[in-house]
Amino acid sequence: EAGVTQFPSHSVIEKGQTVTLRCDPISGHDNLYWYRRVMGKEIKFLLHFVKESKQDESGMPNNRFLAERTGGTYSTLKVQPAELEDSGVYFCASSQVRRASGDNEQFFGPGTRLTVL
Amino acid sequence: AQSVTQLDSHVSVSEGTPVLLRCNYSSSYSPSLFWYVQHPNKGLQLLLKYTSAATLVKGINGFEAEFKKSETSFHLTKPSAHMSDAAEYFCVVSVTTSGSARQLTFGSGTQLTVLP
Numbered sequence: 001e002a003g004v005t006q007f008p009s010h011s012v013i014e015k016g017q018t019v020t021l022r023c024d025p026i027s028g029h030d031n032l033y034w035y036r037r038v039m040g041k042e043i044k045f046l047l048h049f050v051k052e053s054k055q056d057e058s059g060m061p062n063n064r065f066l067a068e069r070t071g072g073t074y075s076t077l078k079v080q081p082a083e084l085e086d087s088g089v090y091f092c093a094s095s096q097v098r099r100a101s102g103d104n105e106q107f108f109g110p111g112t113r114l115t116v117l
Numbered sequence: 118a119q120s121v122t123q124l125d126s127h128v129s130v131s132e133g134t135p136v137l138l139r140c141n142y143s144s145s146y147s148p149s150l151f152w153y154v155q156h157p158n159k160g161l162q163l164l165l166k167y168t169s170a171a172t173l174v175k176g177i178n179g180f181e182a183e184f185k186k187s188e189t190s191f192h193l194t195k196p197s198a199h200m201s202d203a204a205e206y207f208c209v210v211s212v213t214t215s216g217s218a219r220q221l222t223f224g225s226g227t228q229l230t231v232l233p
Contacts, residue, residue: 004160035221043207043223056220091161106221108153108161 002026004109006092012115018080021112025074025094032075033095033106034067038088046090049075082116089113119144119212123224131232136180136195138227140208143189149211150191151221152182156204164206167191178202203231 005024013019025032034046046065047057051072060067064083069075079086093106124139142148152164165176172184178201182193191208208224 033221035223042225043221045220045222048220059220093161105163105166107163110158110160 004092004094004107006109006112008112009110010113012117013082014117015084016081018078019082019114021077021090023075023092023109026107028096029094030097031095032069033093034077035091035093036088037091043091084116087114087116119148119210119222121208121210121222121224123208123227125227126225127228127230129230129232130198132200133197136198136202136229138193138206138229140191140193140224141189142191142210144210150184151209151211152176152180152193153207153209154204155207161207198231200231200233203229
C-alpha cells in the first residue's frame with residue numbers, strides 16, 4: 001500500500017510568487033494534517049482536515065496560506081504571495097478516523113522543501 | 118498548554134553502545150506521547166507511543182521508552198546502537214483540541230550520529 005505522498009519534493013521560488021503544494025494521503029484516511037518546519041525551529045501544526053472539512057486551522061500563520069481538500073481526497077496548500085519567512089519543509093500526514101480511545105497513528109509524507117528567495 | 122523539551126540537539130555514540138535521547142514534557146492532562154524518527158529524505162516514522170497503558174513502551178528497531186510521571190520524562194533508549202539508527206528523533210505530545218481534533222506538538226529534535 002502506498003504511503004503519504006507529497007509533490008513537489010523541492011520548490012524554489014522568488015518572493016511574491018505563488019506556490020502550491022500537494023499531498024495525497026493514504027487511501028481511506030479521513031484525517032489529513034499539514035505541518036511546517038521552519039529552519040532551526042520545531043515542526044509546527046498548521047491545520048487538520050476531516051474529509052473535506054477543516055476541523056482545526058489554528059496553526060495557519062496568516063491569510064497568505066490557503067488549504068483545500070476537495071472531495072476529501074488529496075489536499076493542496078497554496079502560498080500566495082510567498083515571503084522569505086515561508087521557507088521551510090512542509091509535511092503532510094494522514095490517519096484513520098479516531099477511535100474512542102487511544103491515538104490513531106499519523107503517517108507522514110517525506111515533506112516538500114520550499115525555498116523562497 | 119502542552120509542550121515537550123528535548124534536552125540535547127545532538128547526540129553522538131559509537132556503534133554497539135547504548136543510546137539515550139532525553140525528553141521532558143509538560144501537560145495539563147494525562148498525555149499521549151510519541152517518538153518519531155526521520156531519516157534523510159524520508160517521512161517521519163513512528164517509533165513508539167505511550168497512551169496510558171504500560172509505562173515501559175517497546176517500539177520498532179529495538180527502541181523503548183519509559184513514561185515517568187514523577188519526572189515528567191519520556192526518554193528514548195536502545196541498548197546497542199547500529200549505524201542505521203543515525204537520524205533525527207522527535208519527541209511528540211498529542212494535544213486534544215476541539216471535538217475529536219488532535220494536534221501533535223513536536224520537540225525541537227535530536228540528531229543522532231553513530232560512529233563506526
